[in-house]
Amino acid sequence: MAHVVIDGQMLTVKMSRWERLGAQHRDVTVPLAAVTAVSTTEDPWTIFDGIRAPGTGIPGVIMLGTLRSKGSKTFCAVYRHGPALVITTTDPAFARLIVSASDASEQAAALSAQLDVT
């Protein structure tokens, strides 16, 4: 399952082969310096905005891939209704990264501490 890792000065959303196929995208990597905020949401389906292209989406079940809205893109790796990490960036590729995680709050806290951002 997709998860967020920090390797050196880069933050990466790592995916399995199935997820890469579904998202039609390789692992997403952004510079740590581009991350401006890390937060969580209890139901990411309420904050989705735009059209998914390319990727795989079934409402309420799976949202894998790129969501395009006016002027920005969001990369999602979300399964069913449940907590997810929301990472906001200034990277030109993606303005937000939304990744399902059962322990989203703990991960957000750890990431924030590591990034020294709030």
Place this chain on the structure above:
Amino acid sequence: MSPETTSQGSTQHGAGARLASFLRSRWRGAVRFALAITVADGLAILVFGHVAATYFASFCVVALLYFCDFDGGLPQRVAAYGLASILGAAGVVLGTAVAGSIWLSIGITIVIAFALTIARSLFGLVARSVVALQISVLIAVMVPSRWSSLLPSLGAWALGSVIALAAALLVFPRPPRRQISQGLADWADAAARLALVAHHDGDVLAARRQLISAQMQLRTMAMTDQNRPGWIGRRSRLIGEMVEAASSVTAVIATLPAPSNLRVPQDELSSACEEAFLWMAAVLRGDLDQDESPAPAIGHLRHVDLDRSAAWLARVAISSPDQAIRGIEDHRFTRVLSMGASNLVNLVQRLEGITPQEPNLELAVLEDPRRVLSSQLSSESLWFRHGVQAAIAMGAAVWIARSLGFAHGFWVVMSALGLVHVSFTASETQRGALRAAIGTAVGVGIGVVGLQLHGGLLLAAVLLPFTALAAKVLNGNDPLLSQGGYTVFAIVNTLVLGWPARSDILEARLIDVLVGLAVTVVAMTLVYPRGPARLLAICGQALEAALAEARVGLGMLLRVGAEAADDAAEASSALMVALTRFSAARTPFLRQHQDDGPVPGAQLERRARQMMVGATAIGDLAATPDPPANVSAIAGEFADLDAGLGDRVARRLRSVPEELLEHPGASVSALWAAWWFDLGSASLDEPTVDQPSGDR
């Protein structure tokens, strides 16, 4: 009816014999490959460690001994392996040069996939060698290789080349070709006997039955010895041409009635035929040294025989035009045998590496590689269509694997490569394609699950030679077994090379294979969605059209002389191109349908070849310095496509007997040409011992 279908018992016997023949022809190559791949992997890991470069050493052996596996004499094989090794090394450099850019990688993959497929229409060692180039480029592109690792990659490729060459020269170096050679020698013995008894009033019918029987046995042997399409070496191709030539002579002889007592003097030609067939049999059995006993010359005697036939016709026509024409018709028996003898002696000489002194009588398909290749650059060519399919499928596979960042993504490409020559839409080939896809998936399952259960590098290394052995034995067999065998071997091989295996290896390989299969299915469904059966039909229609045009063009040449020579030459050239394309389409069809009995299209191909022989006779007639006054009437007959041309021409000649006396040479040519066209119009079945069509 072939021997395999006469009864259930003989069917089983035929299947058993085919299996035994199949295994006999493959176990040597399998042992050679298994040994070489084990040594190559071991040495590569020892020298380079578990890095990407080792893949080049290992897959060099796969390219040279699994895919190419050249046959022929020692110098030919050394040259062929050397060429393939050099092409592969060039592929390593080329692939490394473009690997940094996804789009360049896709572009070069597309170009090479298309070029390789088209090159397979050449059916030669060069065409086979290109597979090394393709494999080395694909590995370099998919790893992806970097300039900094170019030297180790080239070193690994060189190591693989040396090991493969050493194995090819030291481990069972002689190719097993003796069975078909023996069958051809038996056929030549029967043909020599027929030439003898036809001349000395022996039992011609019995001798002809022996010839047909020898031909049926030869055909059975050839069916069990078909090579993978496009991977046929020069020697195999020549043997295949000899089988076809023997088949053609037998089919024509079977249509002829036994000769009567009306004889054109033919002592010398009959003796030369007998001598030529006996010479052929002795050379094929290895009982004759060509330096001590050179090939008999027949070409000059055939020209002399034509003059004698004309003189005999003029002499006999004084008293009886009917008997004169009947005698010329009877003489076809010896003329056909002499053509066959001349052709086959020519082919045997080429097989033994000797340049024939006499030109090939039968106007064969195009041989100039540039013309062969250009004849395939048409949407009517099977190889062109498969080239476009392969290019799109391979390009898409590289794009997906690279753009999604699949580690060891060459598995996606290799899966696509295995299926890319199978069409998915023609009902006849759907089953084969499905079996190949299932074979790949099952191979992945067996290979990965087996190693997951028991694990360990040592086990993988022990399994490597056995899986290699099985893969090579199964290569070219049923698509399921062939793909399954290769996939199990490839999984074990890549596990050995890339140890330690990742925990998600099963999932990764399954996804790679599924993606490769999906890409290929989509490409082949959307691009030129036709299977070999339908493509063969399309090529057949084009050949029929070319036949009709050539016939009209040659009729025009006959009627208005030199003014129509260009049109006739153009029509003949178009016929040759259509025949080349049709023959190229028939080869893969043969491969897929070798157990389905008589090959569709064989009659059409034979008909086209007969048409071309008839064309040479028309050329002779048109070039006659003093053509008969009734030549335009004869030409009119040639423009008519209906059968019975020989009868009509003979009737014309009988109606003006003085023409027979004044222009006997032209009359013989007209009768000869008309008869060949009649053969072309008739649908000649494969003759059987029980019922040669000449006896009906």
